[in-house]
Amino acid sequence: MGPLITQGIINPEWNFVIALVIGIAFGYILEASGFSSSRKIAGVFYGYDFTVLRVFMTAVVVAMVGLVYFNYMGWIDLSLIFILPTFMKSVIVGGVLMGFGFVLGGYCPGTSFTGIVIGKLDALFFTGGLLIGVFIFSSIFPWIEAIYYGGEMGAVTVTEALGISRGLFTFLFVIASLLAFIFTSLIQSKQKKTDL
Amino acid sequence: MFHANNSKRLTITAIAFVLIIIVGLITMHKPEHIYKLNPADLVESIMMKDGELTPGKAVYYAEESNPDFVFIDIRNQYEFIKGHIPNAINIPLTELLSKATLKQFDKYSEDSVTIVIYGNSQTDANAPWMILKQLAYPDVKILLGGFDYYSKDHAETGDTAGMPEYYVEIPKYDYAAIAAETSSGDVTGQDVKAEPVLPVRKKKKTVASGGC
Amino acid sequence: MNKTYFVLIFILFALGLGALFLPETQHNKERSPRELFLAMNNPSRFVTTDQVAKKIIEADPTLFLIDTRPFDQYESYSLPGAVNIPLEKLLDTNGLIFSEWMDYLDIEGVNAVFFSNSDITADQVWVICSRQGIDNLYVMKGGLNYWVETILKPEKPVQSAPSEDFALYDFRKGASQFFGAGTISIEAEVISEPVPRMRKKKKTVASGGC
Numbered sequence: 001m002g003p004l005i006t007q008g009i010i011n012p013e014w015n016f017v018i019a020l021v022i023g024i025a026f027g028y029i030l031e032a033s034g035f036s037s038s039r040k041i042a043g044v045f046y047g048y049d050f051t052v053l054r055v056f057m058t059a060v061v062v063a064m065v066g067l068v069y070f071n072y073m074g075w076i077d078l079s080l081i082f083i084l085p086t087f088m089k090s091v092i093v094g095g096v097l098m099g100f101g102f103v104l105g106g107y108c109p110g111t112s113f114t115g116i117v118i119g120k121l122d123a124l125f126f127t128g129g130l131l132i133g134v135f136i137f138s139s140i141f142p143w144i145e146a147i148y149y150g151g152e153m154g155a156v157t158v159t160e161a162l163g164i165s166r167g168l169f170t171f172l173f174v175i176a177s178l179l180a181f182i183f184t185s186l187i188q189s190k191q192k193k194t195d196l
Numbered sequence: 197m198f199h200a201n202n203s204k205r206l207t208i209t210a211i212a213f214v215l216i217i218i219v220g221l222i223t224m225h226k227p228e229h230i231y232k233l234n235p236a237d238l239v240e241s242i243m244m245k246d247g248e249l250t251p252g253k254a255v256y257y258a259e260e261s262n263p264d265f266v267f268i269d270i271r272n273q274y275e276f277i278k279g280h281i282p283n284a285i286n287i288p289l290t291e292l293l294s295k296a297t298l299k300q301f302d303k304y305s306e307d308s309v310t311i312v313i314y315g316n317s318q319t320d321a322n323a324p325w326m327i328l329k330q331l332a333y334p335d336v337k338i339l340l341g342g343f344d345y346y347s348k349d350h351a352e353t354g355d356t357a358g359m360p361e362y363y364v365e366i367p368k369y370d371y372a373a374i375a376a377e378t379s380s381g382d383v384t385g386q387d388v389k390a391e392p393v394l395p396v397r398k399k400k401k402t403v404a405s406g407g408c
Numbered sequence: 409m410n411k412t413y414f415v416l417i418f419i420l421f422a423l424g425l426g427a428l429f430l431p432e433t434q435h436n437k438e439r440s441p442r443e444l445f446l447a448m449n450n451p452s453r454f455v456t457t458d459q460v461a462k463k464i465i466e467a468d469p470t471l472f473l474i475d476t477r478p479f480d481q482y483e484s485y486s487l488p489g490a491v492n493i494p495l496e497k498l499l500d501t502n503g504l505i506f507s508e509w510m511d512y513l514d515i516e517g518v519n520a521v522f523f524s525n526s527d528i529t530a531d532q533v534w535v536i537c538s539r540q541g542i543d544n545l546y547v548m549k550g551g552l553n554y555w556v557e558t559i560l561k562p563e564k565p566v567q568s569a570p571s572e573d574f575a576l577y578d579f580r581k582g583a584s585q586f587f588g589a590g591t592i593s594i595e596a597e598v599i600s601e602p603v604p605r606m607r608k609k610k611k612t613v614a615s616g617g618c
Contacts, residue, residue: 061420061424062213065420065423065424065427066213066216066217068427068430069217069220069221069423069426069427069430070220072430072431073220073221073224074224074225075220165432166427166432167427167428167429167430168428170424170427170428171424171425171427171428173424174420174421174423174424174427175421175424177420178417178420178421181413181417182417185413206412206416207412207415207416210415210416210419214419214423217423227440228440228441228442229440229441229442230441231438231441231539234503235499235503235504235536235539235540236499236501236502236503237503238536239495239496239498239499239536242495242532243495243496289449290449292445293441293442293445318526318528319526319527319528319531319549322528322531322532322535323448323531323534323535324448326532326535327441327444327445327448327535330441330539331441364525364526364527364528364551364553365524365525365526365528365529365551366525367481367525367552367553368525368553368556369553369556371484371485371552371556371560372484372485374556374560374561374588375485375560375587375588376588377588
């Protein structure tokens with residue numbers, strides 16, 4: 001059946017409408033999870049609040065398990081879904097940069113917008129910086145183009161790169177995330193005792 | 197406050213998630229029939245021509261009522277009543293994939309009885325024959341010439357004839373000669389020949405480079 | 409820790425464990441035997457030689473002729489504009505239709521018509537292609553043998569035949585002249601005719617690609 005647009009079940013004209021609906025839902029969930037607070041987000045780096053990790057891991061694991069089952073049931077064809085091409089160099093460089101920005105600013109791009117919506121000033125500043133960063137990036141793009149397109153691996157998935165089955169990888173990832181949940185909740189319960 | 201609320205919501209979503217997966221697994225589409233023969237083997241088998249039964253042999257098997265062969269008439273019952281191969285069994289085309297039919301066929305292949313399928317012409321029986329071949333019955337045979345040929349030339353059918361009429365895939369005419377004959381000269385024949393090839397080759401290249 | 413979390417952890421673990429044992433599913437367009445059976449019982453998959461002749465004369469861009477006979481037979485004579493896809497060269501080593509053939513067969517809005525000397529080989533190609541989920545495939549009933557009998561050398565109907573038969577005969581007679589190309593002026597049309605038809609199709613392929 002799925003992916004709906006690739007298979008011609010939904011017209012590509014609906015792309016933006018669907019994007020809008022999913023975007024609103026995404027923003028709502030971010031806000032509802034408390035991601036509009038930079039303290040909560042930065043907490044994962046200082047070790048007093050692991051909501052970010054738990055929310056994102058839950059989202060990943062649920063989507064992963066769901067897609068694997070849907071693929072098996074024939075509701076979606078995983079071989080047809082769009083996979084972003086991997087550029088190894090830029091992923092590493094960009095990941096480090098983004099991590100620094102995350103810790104320093106307490107927001108990631110998406111959450112900074114939810115922060116603005118509920119009227120946080122720091123989120124407003126963060127977004128200003130984000131726009132300046134975008135401007136700088138596009139200005140110096142010709143010089144960093146080699147890094148940006150460096151280490152191209154094509155549209156590769158983890159299971160393809162490692163050569164393991166999708167089911168095995170899902171299982172390992174579920175175990176890893178469950179361990180992460182338990183471990184972080186143990187840390188947090190200890191933290192709370194000392195904090196409060 | 198937030199925490200209690202949260203865990204309740206979590207439980208509801210978790211139940212919904214599990215329910216969706218369970219419903220999906222239960223309602224999962226189970227294939228009714230499964231292909232046993234892949235297309236490559238099918239083509240190979242067609243090229244070998246081992247699934248064809250000549251009318252001469254058919255007459256021989258039918259008249260001595262050979263127990264190793266069963267004739268399946270896929271025409272409708274009226275045509276069947278009007279005339280059919282002796283001891284043939286009428287299974288109208290629409291019933292071909294029904295459970296009862298396939299059960300019967302399973303029994304035949306268990307008893308190593310060869311199924312021979314025929315219609316009015318070979319064309320009528322061809323697709324049904326191929327579908328049965330692709331399911332679990334690779335040894336199904338098709339009657340060349342169909343019932344039309346069988347009934348018409350019943351008396352003089354013999355395998356000895358040089359190029360019998362029931363080999364329909366053999367060109368009956370020299371097409372190029374006829375095309376030239378109806379035209380004014382032989383120049384035309386060459387043109388018709390050469391023309392279609394050229395644009396095709398070009399197109400092939402364009403398609404390959406134009407792909408995603 | 410909350411009790412519900414244990415339940416949730418257990419559910420996730422169970423689902424993850426289940427995912428481990430899910431077999432890999434093959435998603436392809438392959439028709440199920442039942443679907444193939446229904447498609448094959450549809451009599452409209454056969455087209456008559458008259459329909460094909462009419463479309464060739466009209467230079468109908470939706471018609472795409474495919475000759476399923478071996479290459480030597482194709483070379484000696486084929487219908488104008490036909491492409492040669494012999495049955496024995498239809499599939500690659502994986503048992504799938506060669507992708508270059510797919511570029512001809514799986515074009516939206518184009519009706520591929522198979523023909524051979526009779527219609528058996530063409531029909532066999534039809535079944536194989538149809539199983540792989542390709543739509544808009546047709547078989548020319550009777551094949552080239554019947555093509556000769558009806559189009560190239562039409563038989564004059566008897567005097568008492570209904571007027572439709574005479575109309576058909578007139579059409580066939582005209583078509584015969586067209587394909588045999590009795591005069592040079594008509595012949596010129598035959599030569600120029602396949603080229604624009606191909607171009608139109610080319611566009612369809614390109615837009616359908618991405």
